[in-house]
Amino acid sequence: MGILFKNGTVITASDMVKADVLVEGEIITHIGRDLNATGHEVVDCSGKYLMPGGIDVHTHLDLPFGGTYSNDDFDVGHKAAAFGGTTMHIDFVIQPIGGSLHDGLAIWRKKAQPAQIDYGFHLAITDLRDEVMDEIPSLVDEGITTLKLFMAYKNVYQVNDTTLFKAMQKAAQNGMMVMVHAENGDVEAELTPALVAAGKTDPKYHAQSRPPEIEGEATNRAVVMSGLTGCPLYVVHMTCEQSIDALRRGRAQGYPVMGETCVQYFHLTVDDHLAQPGFAGSKFVCSPPIRSTHDHAVLWQAVRDGTLQVVSTDHCDFWYEGGVGPWKEWEQAHNGGDWATFEAQDPSYRRPGKELGKGNFAKIPNGMPGLEDRMMVIWTSGVNTGRISPSRFVELNCTNPAKIFGMYPRKGTIAIGSDADLVVWDPNKEHTISVETHHMRCDYNVYEGMAVTGMPVQVYQRGNKLVDGDQWYGKNGAGKFVPRTPYAPVL
Secondary structure: OOEEEEEEEEEOOOOEEEEEEEEEOOEEEEEEOOOOOOOOEEEEOOOOEEEEOEEEEEEOOOOEEOOEEOOOOOOHHHHHHHHOOEEEEEEEEEOOOOOOHHHHHHHHHHHOOOOOOEEEEEEEOOOOOHHHHHHOOHHHHOOOOEEEEEOOOOOOOEOOHHHHHHHHHHHHHOOOEEEEEOOOHHHHHHHHHHHHHOOOOOOOHHHHHOOHHHHHHHHHHHHHHHHHHOOOEEEOOOOOHHHHHHHHHHHHOOOOEEEEEEHHHHOOEHHHHHOOOOOHHHHHOOOOOOEOHHHHHHHHHHHHHOOOOEEEOOEOOOOOOOOOOOHHHHHHHOOOOOHHHHHHHOOOOOOOOHHHHOOOHHHOOOOEOOOOOHHHHHHHHHHOOOOOOHHHHHHHHHHHHHHHOOOOOOOOOOOOOOEOOEEEEEEEEEEEOOOOOOOOOOOOOOOOOOEEEEEEEEEEEOOEEEEEOOEEOOOOOOOOEOOOOOOOOOO
């Protein structure tokens, strides 16, 4: 007995067609018109779309950062993702300073044990010693084909140009791709203390400490290195005209360069959000910063003309008003500890959050929630406005992520033999985004009060139902690690 999705419109990156889809076991086995329902469970998709599960290739679950940890983990975060139509994500493993890449991988494998949706890993390199460089090729055997390096966060994660260039050479030799956080960290490290010394400490000054020029400069530098080494480059969370122009120039020259933006960069601005009175602007502190309505238009054009290939989230949420309580001491005593264990012991305490930066914007933990909202917000602001087609929506949120990151056609499409990661999407269903109804472990929502039209009503992971309306059917441990293949295409 299988599951037959009948009477819906199937959306892929190339087509919109009326078709039935049969799932047997965990894969799609038949696609056609008027398939025989005998012996199968039937899901009536009349008036709805059937699309592949979303893939968010840029998340930070349970990430240690800025004196605390991001809130969502591979349990609650996965549930929130699925309610938004995302059935797979790729998280960033952070190499511990002084440790090996595999040390970091062991930490993240432990974090992922309660997984409820499928997942993969990128490996973020913070300390590229010779022995770590020699370790890079072995990641391919682990199903990890992407390295991330930071051109920002001086004295924390930032690498110098020599390190970035050598990493690109090594990655190119092994069919891997390099991802970069492109901001000039040396310049930011001069701007930030000058602002603080001048008494400019409110959240709005975060944007002045990381102006678009330093994002554009760093993007151009990475693009040039990609051209010199032949290493595929993927620039994460692009926000502004300066960086888009640098990427577009590289692509015009035939360099193997690609880029993503994130849903927040289409909608939030410095003036309307980051500059909110008091400390409220801290909710919108992320790096690179949110920009202007002019940059919104630049990004929409870039996803329409193919300069950008992916829309993700950089999901990394923190409490707006956390509470140190005894958690910090417990965490330190346990050498890193485990939040879930501590929370189970005393759920009344919350880890620190954005309040760590009161009086100094430079100490606000960088990041915001978005994992659950991505697809609903982009559908409403992109498809419903005519900016992008439904097929382009699937391409940006599902198919391109699978292709670029070595998972296609297992993931990212509706095709015979593909994993049955399916979303029944109601284009007419209305919803108001709110902290009161979201499933993320966060006490605010950056899209609070936004009315969306179009959202998932049923979500399946490899043929297993995760979401049906407001009901949750996921199970801890049911999510699987998805190994990825090297030499993925440059789109």
